Amino acid sequence: MSKIVVEKLSHTFGKGTDDALTVLDDINLSFESGSFNVIVGTSGCGKSTLLKMMAGLYQPSDGKITLDGETIEGTGRKRGMVFQQDAVFPWMTVARNISYGPRLRGASKKECAEVERKWIELVGLTGFENRWPRELSGGMRKRVDIGRVYANDPDVLLMDEPFGALDAQTKERMQTELQELWQVTGKTVIFVTHDLEEAIFLADRVVVLSARPGRVSHIEDIRLDRPRTNEIRLSEDLLAIKRRLWDLLEH
Numbered sequence: 001m002s003k004i005v006v007e008k009l010s011h012t013f014g015k016g017t018d019d020a021l022t023v024l025d026d027i028n029l030s031f032e033s034g035s036f037n038v039i040v041g042t043s044g045c046g047k048s049t050l051l052k053m054m055a056g057l058y059q060p061s062d063g064k065i066t067l068d069g070e071t072i073e074g075t076g077r078k079r080g081m082v083f084q085q086d087a088v089f090p091w092m093t094v095a096r097n098i099s100y101g102p103r104l105r106g107a108s109k110k111e112c113a114e115v116e117r118k119w120i121e122l123v124g125l126t127g128f129e130n131r132w133p134r135e136l137s138g139g140m141r142k143r144v145d146i147g148r149v150y151a152n153d154p155d156v157l158l159m160d161e162p163f164g165a166l167d168a169q170t171k172e173r174m175q176t177e178l179q180e181l182w183q184v185t186g187k188t189v190i191f192v193t194h195d196l197e198e199a200i201f202l203a204d205r206v207v208v209l210s211a212r213p214g215r216v217s218h219i220e221d222i223r224l225d226r227p228r229t230n231e232i233r234l235s236e237d238l239l240a241i242k243r244r245l246w247d248l249l250e251h
Contacts, residue, residue, distance in 0.1 A: 002030040003156060003188045004054060009063030010213075011049060023049050025213040027063070031156075036182055036189045038199040041209030042249060047192045048160050050214070054190060055081045055158050067156065077101075080154035084161040086141045088133045088148075095120065095129040097144050101152030115151045122181060123147035139170040146178065150185065159191040163198070172230060175201055179228060196242050196249075201228055208248050218248050 009027040014020045023046035031037050039047045052058050054065055056075040065072045067079070088097050096103075098119050099112040107115070120129055123143040133141055142162060149157060163171045175198060182189055193199050199206050200222055208218040224237060232238055 003033040003035075003067065004031040004190070005066045006030070006050070006054075007063055007066070009050075009053070009060045009065065011046070011053070011058070011061045015061050022213040024060075025215050027214070027216060029207060029216060031188060031190055033188055034186045036179075036191070036202055036204045037207065038191045038193060038203040038205070039207045039209060040193060040196060040199050040245065040249070041214060042211050043194065044212045045209045046212060046214035047209055050209075051081075051158050051160050051190065051192050054156075055079055057081075077152065078155045080149035080152055080157050082145050082149055082157065082159045082162045084164045086133070086138075086145060088141050088144045090133050093130050093132060094125055094136070094144055097133070098147045098151050100148055119147040119151045122150070122184070124177065137170075138166055139174060142166065142174060143177075146181070150181065150187075154187070156188045156190065159189065161193050162191075164193070164195075171198070172233075176228075176230070178202065179226075183227065196245050197233060197238070200224070200238055200241050200245070201233060206245065208245060218245075220245060 006027050006029040009024060011024040012020050012022040027050065039050065041047045049058060053060055054072065056072050056079065089100065095116040099116045102112050102115050116129065120126055123146055125140065125143055125147065128136065128140065133144065163174050166174060179202060191202060203222045206220040206222060207216060208220065209215065210217040220241065222241065224232060
């Protein structure tokens, strides 16, 4: 069953003006419930713009996006967004950051404590509950980001290059941990990256957008076994897919 459907979507910034810029053109996509999808493309192709439209942060010039059959017209609890830059609240401890969404909705103290305990354990921050964000590494702050979004219990996670600012080793570790979280929770994930290895390692399906204006130029089903370990990064199967996608992006 399709969770999110993008229909005949195009977007032009400054539409109707002399300096109008079309970034997306006639996008048609569907994302199945519980699937892990990755969108790749060259810089400026509109992949982050498309993701923000799914979040309800932008409205398309033409076409529409639906979630469970209802048109997305703004932000909502069913969708959670993780950005590249840290979005943790520096004035809150790790635990308070994690339970921010439930507290905002009026959850009881007991319910918030249960949410904190569950997600702090699942994102690997046990023992850091009362630390401040300034006391954490970049990777740990990103775990707080992801835990806070999951704790709000969205149906769909939208992730815009969330590991782009991390060093290589931390990035690989976070990819593995995100895969494990996804397998535990069964959430629908739509993830944007420019890193082809990251895309292939994580995805059930990779959507390739053309250079601006972004159009769907290819969809690659990734049939590598799960769970995926670091060894698969050097496998001939992964490298063959990477070469194929690289050629598509180049041409």
